[in-house]
Amino acid sequence: MAWHLQLRMAMTTTAETIDIGLKTDALTEVSDILQQVLADAHVLYLKTRNYHWNLAGGRFHSLHALYEEQYKAIEISIDEIAERIRMLGCASPGSMSEMLSFASLKERKGQLITPDDSLASLLSDHETVIQILRAAIASIEDSYQDAGTADLLTGLLQDHEKMAWMLRSMTALETNDSQQDPSRSQ
Numbered sequence: 001m002a003w004h005l006q007l008r009m010a011m012t013t014t015a016e017t018i019d020i021g022l023k024t025d026a027l028t029e030v031s032d033i034l035q036q037v038l039a040d041a042h043v044l045y046l047k048t049r050n051y052h053w054n055l056a057g058g059r060f061h062s063l064h065a066l067y068e069e070q071y072k073a074i075e076i077s078i079d080e081i082a083e084r085i086r087m088l089g090c091a092s093p094g095s096m097s098e099m100l101s102f103a104s105l106k107e108r109k110g111q112l113i114t115p116d117d118s119l120a121s122l123l124s125d126h127e128t129v130i131q132i133l134r135a136a137i138a139s140i141e142d143s144y145q146d147a148g149t150a151d152l153l154t155g156l157l158q159d160h161e162k163m164a165w166m167l168r169s170m171t172a173l174e175t176n177d178s179q180q181d182p183s184r185s186q
C-alpha cells in the first residue's frame with residue numbers, strides 16, 4: 001500500500017522558516033505524511049481504549065490489560081509524532097475532525113465487543129499502520145533525506161510490529177488453547 005494513496009488532504013501544512021538542512025518542500029511534505037501517521041495513531045488509540053472498556057467475554061482480564069498496555073504505548077507515540085511535525089516547522093493537527101479527515105483507519109463506535117472481534121479488528125489496523133509506515137520510511141529516506149523522521153517512524157514500525165505479534169499470539173491462544181486457559185472461567 002503506497003502511503004501517498006492514503007493521504008486525503010495533502011499539502012495542507014506550511015513550514016516556518018527553519019534551517020536544519022532540509023528543503024522547504026521536504027519540511028511540508030514530510031509533515032503531511034506525519035499528519036496521516038498522527039491521525040491513524042489517534043484512531044487506533046481510541047479504538048484500543050474502546051475495546052479495553054467494552055470487551056465482554058472470555059479472557060477479559062488478560063485482554064483488558066493488554067489493550068491498556070497498548071493504548072498507553074500509542075499515546076506516547078502520538079506526542080512524539082506531533083512534536084516531530086513541530087520540529088519540521090509546521091503546525092500539528094489538533095482537533096478530532098482533523099484526525100478523522102487525515103486518517104486511513106476507520107473508527108468504531110462504543111459497543112460491547114467479543115475477544116475474537118476485538119483482536120481481529122486491532123490486528124488488522126496495526127498491520128495497515130505497519131504497511132503505511134514501511135512505505136513512508138522508504139519515501140522519506142529516498143525523496144527527502146530526512147533521517148530524523150525516518151528514524152522516528154522506524155521505531156514506531158517496530159512498536160506496531162511487536163503489538164501486532166502480541167495480538168496475533170493472543171488470537172492463537174483464543175482459538176487453540178481456550179479450553180486449557182483457567183482465566184476463561186473467571
Ligand SMILES: [Fe+2]
Binds near residue numbers: 052068
Ligand atoms: Fe482502565
